[in-house]
Amino acid sequence: MPGSVRLLLFGPAREAVGRAALDRPLAAEGATLGELVDAVAEEFLALRPVLQASRLAVNGRYASDRRLRLAPGDEIAVHPPYSGG
Amino acid sequence: MSVALVRRPLSIARAYEELQRPESGGVAVFVGTVRPDRTRRGRVVALEYDAHVPMALAALEALERRVVRRYRLTGAVAWHRLGVLPVGTAAVIVGAAAPHRAAALRACAGLIEELKREVPIWKTDRARRARRRRRPTGRPRGRAAGSRRAR
Numbered sequence: 437m438p439g440s441v442r443l444l445l446f447g448p449a450r451e452a453v454g455r456a457a458l459d460r461p462l463a464a465e466g467a468t469l470g471e472l473v474d475a476v477a478e479e480f481l482a483l484r485p486v487l488q489a490s491r492l493a494v495n496g497r498y499a500s501d502r503r504l505r506l507a508p509g510d511e512i513a514v515h516p517p518y519s520g521g
Numbered sequence: 522m523s524v525a526l527v528r529r530p531l532s533i534a535r536a537y538e539e540l541q542r543p544e545s546g547g548v549a550v551f552v553g554t555v556r557p558d559r560t561r562r563g564r565v566v567a568l569e570y571d572a573h574v575p576m577a578l579a580a581l582e583a584l585e586r587r588v589v590r591r592y593r594l595t596g597a598v599a600w601h602r603l604g605v606l607p608v609g610t611a612a613v614i615v616g617a618a619a620p621h622r623a624a625a626l627r628a629c630a631g632l633i634e635e636l637k638r639e640v641p642i643w644k645t646d647r648a649r650r651a652r653r654r655r656r657p658t659g660r661p662r663g664r665a666a667g668s669r670r671a672r
Contacts, residue, residue, distance in 0.1 A: 446571055447643025496575055513573050513641075520570065520577075520601055520642025521553050521613050521633055 439508020443476060449490060449514040452482040462508055469494065470502025472512065491515045522589060524581035525600045526572055526642075531611045540596040540618040547622035548596075549629035553613040555606050563650035567607045573641040577601075580640040584632065592628035594619050599632055601642055612644075 443458040450456050460472060469492065477484045492499050493513040494506070506512070523539050533552060540548045558565045581599050589597050596618035606612050615636060617628035636642075 444573065446573055446641065447645060450571070451645060493573070493576060496579075513576070515573065515641050516643065518638065518641055519644050520572070520640050521637040 441472065441506050441508065441510045441512060443472070444511060444513040446513070446515060447519065448516045449483060449486045452486050453480050462506060466505050466507070468502060469499060469504040469506060469512065472506060473502070486516050487514065489517055522585055522596065523598045523600070524578060524585055526574055526577055526581075526603055527600065528602065528604045531600055531602050531614050533611070533614060536598050536600065536614045536616050539598050540616050542595055542618065544620060545595045545618035545625075546620050547625035548616065548618045549622070549625040550598075550614065550616035551629050551633050552611050553633065555608045555610050555612055557608045558646070560646055560648045562646075563648040565608065565646045566649045567605050567647040568612065568644045569605045569647060570601070570603045570612060570642060570644050572601070572603055572643070577641045581636070584635050584639060588617070588628050588631050588635070591631070592617065592619060592624040594624065594628055597628070597632065599636060601636070601640075603642075605647065 440459050440461045443460060445453050445456055445458070458476065473487060473492070477487050493515060494504065495511055533550060536550055537548065555568045556565065585597050585599050588594065594617050598614065598616045600614045602612050615629060615632040617625045617632060619625040619628065
């Protein structure tokens, strides 16, 4: 089984998709962070502008390298600009 | 030192208790509350706060450590509430205690500014349109009461 990864969506990203999390299967050969993000942006057009302004984190660490190879069970968080306080 | 993300009401009295010590000559506490801002969708009646909890707690702890070191504080708190909060509700409390007031005041301002920039917390507004008054149909007879148009 290739397994899957979970995308966590917060704030405007959650509003754009209408859900707080998305599970996506990984291809047998795996996928990179960039490929996953592009596929989700293709699927949810309203998420595109939010993704452009967002930081990504993989398993609780910020990740900026789109070539990062994902593994089954990884959690990818989409962090739009923060607005706490 | 204390950081927290909670769903229960925040207590200013508890924040002060956490900060107050004999050596703390200055204690500064900031409370951020939900404002009834106007938006395109109407007047804000509540804000919903959401956080990426493990990363937000780690960021709050790092921020608090840094500010405590920078201003040589004797105590600090950074508490944020999550969930749907009506207008007027306290959403965040930060506080700083130091031997003298200048450090406490500067540290308190630093805590809230850096929290807003660095901690993965988001708010989304819940707005409501004001009901429009229905205009009476037909032509009014004579001048309406309260009309003060100058000629």
